Amino acid sequence: MRVLSLIRSRFAPILATWLTEPEALASALERIVASRESHLADYQANVAMPLQKKLEKPPLAIAEEILSKLDLSDICSSVSIAGQGYVNLRLSPEWLAKCLMEAHLDPERLAVGLAANPKTYVIDFSSPNVAKPMHVGHIRSTVIGDSVTKILRFLGHSVISDNHLGDWGTQFGMIIYGYKNFRDDVAFGQAPVLELSRIYRVVQKIIGFQDAVSNIPKLELAMERAEEKSAESKFKSAAAPQDKKLAKDFATAFKQLDEANDELAKSKKYIEETSRDAEFLECSKQHSQLGQRVLKETSKLHSGDAENLKLWEAFVPNCKEEIHSVYKRLNIQFDHEFGESYYHDLLPAVVEDLLARSLAVQSDGAICVFLDGYDAPMIVRKQDGAFLYSTTDIATAIFREREFAPDVSLYVVDHRQGEHFQKLFDVLRKIGLSHTELKHVEFGTVCGKDGKPYKTRSGAVVGLNAMLDEAVSGAWDVVCNPDRLQGSGLAFSEAEKRQIAETVGLGAIKYADLCHNRTSNYIFDMEKMVQLHGNTAAYIQYSYARTRSILRKAQAEGFETNQWQLAPLVLSASPEVNLGLQLLRFEDMLNQSMVDYLPNVVTEYLFDTAKLFSSFYDQCSVLDAETPESTRSRLRLTDLTSLTLRKGLELLGIGVVERM
Ligand code: ARG
Numbered sequence: 289m290r291v292l293s294l295i296r297s298r299f300a301p302i303l304a305t306w307l308t309e310p311e312a313l314a315s316a317l318e319r320i321v322a323s324r325e326s327h328l329a330d331y332q333a334n335v336a337m338p339l340q341k342k343l344e345k346p347p348l349a350i351a352e353e354i355l356s357k358l359d360l361s362d363i364c365s366s367v368s369i370a371g372q373g374y375v376n377l378r379l380s381p382e383w384l385a386k387c388l389m390e391a392h393l394d395p396e397r398l399a400v401g402l403a404a405n406p407k408t409y410v411i412d413f414s415s416p417n418v419a420k421p422m423h424v425g426h427i428r429s430t431v432i433g434d435s436v437t438k439i440l441r442f443l444g445h446s447v448i449s450d451n452h453l454g455d456w457g458t459q460f461g462m463i464i465y466g467y468k469n470f471r472d473d474v475a476f477g478q479a480p481v482l483e484l485s486r487i488y489r490v491v492q493k494i495i496g497f498q499d500a501v502s503n504i505p506k507l508e509l510a511m512e513r514a515e516e517k518s519a520e521s522k523f524k525s526a527a528a529p530q531d532k533k534l535a536k537d538f539a540t541a542f543k544q545l546d547e548a549n550d551e552l553a554k555s556k557k558y559i560e561e562t563s564r565d566a567e568f569l570e571c572s573k574q575h576s577q578l579g580q581r582v583l584k585e586t587s588k589l590h591s592g593d594a595e596n597l598k599l600w601e602a603f604v605p606n607c608k609e610e611i612h613s614v615y616k617r618l619n620i621q622f623d624h625e626f627g628e629s630y631y632h633d634l635l636p637a638v639v640e641d642l643l644a645r646s647l648a649v650q651s652d653g654a655i656c657v658f659l660d661g662y663d664a665p666m667i668v669r670k671q672d673g674a675f676l677y678s679t680t681d682i683a684t685a686i687f688r689e690r691e692f693a694p695d696v697s698l699y700v701v702d703h704r705q706g707e708h709f710q711k712l713f714d715v716l717r718k719i720g721l722s723h724t725e726l727k728h729v730e731f732g733t734v735c736g737k738d739g740k741p742y743k744t745r746s747g748a749v750v751g752l753n754a755m756l757d758e759a760v761s762g763a764w765d766v767v768c769n770p771d772r773l774q775g776s777g778l779a780f781s782e783a784e785k786r787q788i789a790e791t792v793g794l795g796a797i798k799y800a801d802l803c804h805n806r807t808s809n810y811i812f813d814m815e816k817m818v819q820l821h822g823n824t825a826a827y828i829q830y831s832y833a834r835t836r837s838i839l840r841k842a843q844a845e846g847f848e849t850n851q852w853q854l855a856p857l858v859l860s861a862s863p864e865v866n867l868g869l870q871l872l873r874f875e876d877m878l879n880q881s882m883v884d885y886l887p888n889v890v891t892e893y894l895f896d897t898a899k900l901f902s903s904f905y906d907q908c909s910v911l912d913a914e915t916p917e918s919t920r921s922r923l924r925l926t927d928l929t930s931l932t933l934r935k936g937l938e939l940l941g942i943g944v945v946e947r948m
Pocket residue numbers: 412415416417452453454681684699701
């Protein structure tokens with residue numbers, strides 16, 4: 289039920305007499321919200337106060353005028369003015385019950401309507417670089433993208449999902465070079481994926497070391513500059529001790545010097561420690577300038593070199609096998625998985641076209657698009673003729689436009705690529721893709737407890753499959769431990785336990801990620817995320833299982849399902865009303881969550897629903913209610929809660945179990 293838009297539609301004609309501009313009217317209507325303070329109101333309209341200036345009247349008088357014209361008698365039991373001019377609304381329990389019964393009669397959709405103006409979305413998510421194993425950093429794009437896809441589809445939009453695999457970039461140059469130089473044939477024969485990822489790490493380590501060494505002079509220079517600046521600043525500030533700006537400049541310069549010092553020291557320490565491994569040092573010498581060698585392998589691949597192409601063709605299925613095993617386990621599907629390589633042949637034409645339109649120009653031998661507001665241009669072809677990530681993204685957008693003509697194109701990608709996408713969108717608008725709304729659905733970093741990007745104790749970035757195993761075993765310990773089972777009188781077969789642990793463990797990983805606002809970083813805490821209490825998947829899943837157990841118990845006590853399926857819903861005690869109001873908000877909440885593609889709006893809703901259900905069940909007897917009618921009504925409310933929790937979790941890609 290879209291309660292908000294219904295209420296807003298009643299206010300709209302009244303406000304429209306004062307607010308003639310559509311945007312002004314729309315933003316005034318936005319101020320009509322579900323109330324957070326349930327003891328005051330169910331819904332609240334803060335529309336009078338902002339009109340005070342315009343109408344030159346006290347807000348109270350405006351609110352009274354609104355009230356005299358407002359007709360909500362079919363929906364509300366009371367409409368009143370509070371404070372400076374808030375309009376407080378209470379829904380009538382009968383209308384609330386009627387809406388909830390409608391939702392209950394539609395268990396699949398819970399009476400959630402389909403979008404009046406459905407849009408076509410293309411959503412680019414997950415998109416890992418396949419030459420290296422997926423790690424915890426990939427979880428965010430994957431689960432956020434999957435749940436946005438599911439919610440938009442549920443709301444009636446057409447969504448085309450595309451996993452834009454990095455299957456053509458420098459990483460392949462790395463494993464091709466590594467395969468030619470560092471492979472262990474036996475290991476490759478036994479487990480190609482493992483061997484390729486080992487090879488990848490060898491190459492990565494050498495490149496990292498060589499880069500650090502060659503970067504030292506730059507860091508030293510930066511340090512010298514920072515020293516000079518700091519000294520100069522100090523001198524200036526000492527000459528004019530009253531000048532606050534100079535003092536601030538000095539503080540900044542000093543901080544920069546400190547940072548430069550730190551970076552240089554860190555880099556030197558890393559080089560020194562790494563150099564202690566004589567074998568590694570020798571290897572690095574033998575493969576000097578490895579970054580360049582890798583680029584050469586990559587560009588040979590791109591220009592159709594038979595040997596490299598053959599290796600690439602052999603490696604890609606191995607690499608994909610690894611990531612597909614993760615998707616399978618997480619139950620994530622894509623409509624397409626074209627990948628970067630798919631666009632390779634289109635890249636020369638993209639560059640030619642940009643040149644022909646004079647959008648791109650030659651600069652130092654490279655082809656660049658200069659954009660207002662950025663220091664560096666977007667390079668679309670390097671001096672050596674190689675195309676870049678950006679070039680592929682332009683080609684991809686043109687292809688998607690031709691194939692799918694999306695209204696909205698979403699890129700669920702790490703926030704660190706923000707500038708890349710801003711530049712890309714600028715270029716795409718310049719070449720005429722202006723009717724598509726382009727949006728970088730960015731997200732923050734997954735951090736360890738130390739606040740730094742999540743790594744294992746050994747320092748390696750954690751592989752996703754291993755992490756999923758860890759979550760499942762953590763869930764087993766929490767949910768299926770013998771003490772708990774004995775205490776709660778639950779008995780599960782081994783197979784059931786495995787299924788519960790898998791559902792709870794995978795749910796924990798997804799939920800922990802989704803429940804943080806995607807734009808912020810979050811701390812990955814395995815122990816916390818599998819807990820049965822707090823804002824966790826397990827708590828919601830447990831609440832669902834509890835609703836199911838109540839309904840099972842009712843059946844065991846002789847209530848036929850159809851007795852509550854069609855029973856009149858009567859909401860009188862306040863915990864029932866509060867739970868009912870929450871269930872009524874399901875559709876509004878889903879729409880709200882897609883305004884800025886925030887799945888955490890859904891997790892918050894589910895957490896609140898579970899808590900409201902718990903207070904309802906604690907305070908209102910269900911099976912021992914005063915009358916059989918009341919029992920049936922409460923069973924029906926329990927059933928609707930059950931369906932809502934399940935649907936909400938389903939839209940996040942999280943499963944449920946019937947008992948836990
Ligand atoms: N493969 C890229 C990476 O791992 C992400 C790709 C995102 N999608 C895109 N169209 N650029 O950084």
